[in-house]
Amino acid sequence: MADAPARGPVHVDGEVVATKKVGGYRHLTLAAPGVPERFRPGTFVSVSVAGHVTRRALWVHKVRASSAFGPTLDVVVESRGSGTAWLSAQPVGTRVAVTGPLGRPFALPKQAVSCLLIGEGYAAAPLFPLAERLRERGCAVSLVVSAPDEARLLSALEARRSARSVTVLTADGSVGQRGQVADHAEDLVRRSGADVVYAAGPADVLRSAAVAAERTGAWSQVAVEVPTPCGTGLCHGCPLPVVGEDGVDRVVRACTEGPVVRGDRVRWDAL
Numbered sequence: 001m002a003d004a005p006a007r008g009p010v011h012v013d014g015e016v017v018a019t020k021k022v023g024g025y026r027h028l029t030l031a032a033p034g035v036p037e038r039f040r041p042g043t044f045v046s047v048s049v050a051g052h053v054t055r056r057a058l059w060v061h062k063v064r065a066s067s068a069f070g071p072t073l074d075v076v077v078e079s080r081g082s083g084t085a086w087l088s089a090q091p092v093g094t095r096v097a098v099t100g101p102l103g104r105p106f107a108l109p110k111q112a113v114s115c116l117l118i119g120e121g122y123a124a125a126p127l128f129p130l131a132e133r134l135r136e137r138g139c140a141v142s143l144v145v146s147a148p149d150e151a152r153l154l155s156a157l158e159a160r161r162s163a164r165s166v167t168v169l170t171a172d173g174s175v176g177q178r179g180q181v182a183d184h185a186e187d188l189v190r191r192s193g194a195d196v197v198y199a200a201g202p203a204d205v206l207r208s209a210a211v212a213a214e215r216t217g218a219w220s221q222v223a224v225e226v227p228t229p230c231g232t233g234l235c236h237g238c239p240l241p242v243v244g245e246d247g248v249d250r251v252v253r254a255c256t257e258g259p260v261v262r263g264d265r266v267r268w269d270a271l
């Protein structure tokens with residue numbers, strides 16, 4: 001009998017085994033045994049940073065079950081505050097504590113349906129392994145990668161290998177079509193003929209993707225970034241306002257009931 005897949009997060013003593021600046025981001029490869037084996041697209045890891053008690057949440061961009069360093073995962077870091085600046089500056093060999101994978105992944109369709117994946121900036125990271133899983137199931141995958149400018153466009157070349165069709169959007173028009181997801185979401189969803197829309201990015205991107213999906217009769221799954229102090233559900237510090245299946249307004253923990261939730265369940269005005 002085949003071994004059951006490993007489940008649940010693990011805490012591991014990880015190590016930076018590669019680091020590369022790509023445009024406005026730093027791509028880090030972390031050796032973190034146990035995490036890649038359990039990973040499903042949409043889950044995240046929390047990583048320790050020097051001088052801070054709370055860890056920093058990061059999407060997983062790629063996993064490798066085996067390499068010269070054992071199982072590894074790639075994260076994409078945008079330096080915006082002291083924690084991400086520290087992570088971006090770490091050389092190969094730096095030890096970091098990694099906990100993961102955390103949270104609920106994207107739900108995968110049972111049938112080979114048509115899927116549109118919309119990602120903005122670094123948050124497009126989990127859509128690449130998702131595209132791979134969907135393609136394995138025979139789904140037709142279209143991908144939209146958007147960013148404020150070319151430097152913050154994530155893996156646009158790789159996107160062309162991951163999807164049947166790719167749309168590149170930049171707010172400043174430096175590459176691809178000029179514009180923002182909110183301006184084009186409905187048109188993109190209609191043209192793709194998507195049955196399911198997956199989105200990852202800031203709240204305005206998620207909201208426009210969810211609204212466009214609803215208008216066209218598609219399902220949507222959104223990966224919401226609510227700052228998560230502990231990432232494990234213990235601290236209750238990452239409130240995500242939703243409407244429950246029973247129609248009652250609730251606040252759930254983004255790190256455990258999310259970060260991926262149905263787009264039509266999020267109470268966007270309360271987020």
Ligand SMILES: Cc1cc2nc3c(=O)[nH]c(=O)nc-3n(C[C@H](O)[C@H](O)[C@H](O)COP(=O)(O)OP(=O)(O)OC[C@H]3O[C@@H](n4cnc5c(N)ncnc54)[C@H](O)[C@@H]3O)c2cc1C
Nearest residue numbers: 044057058059076077078080081082083084122225226227
């Ligand atoms: C599930 C999840 C996945 C994430 N994945 C990634 C990732 O793959 N790569 C990456 O670079 N970052 C990611 N983030 C965001 C990152 O964890 C936070 O920005 C983190 O606070 C940065 O730490 P810092 O010390 O650098 O900045 P901080 O000092 O904590 O914050 C710097 C600035 O960013 C603002 N900020 C903090 N968190 C967010 C947020 N989630 N959205 C918008 N603004 C915020 C703060 O208000 C502050 O102005 C993710 C967050 C979540 C919840």
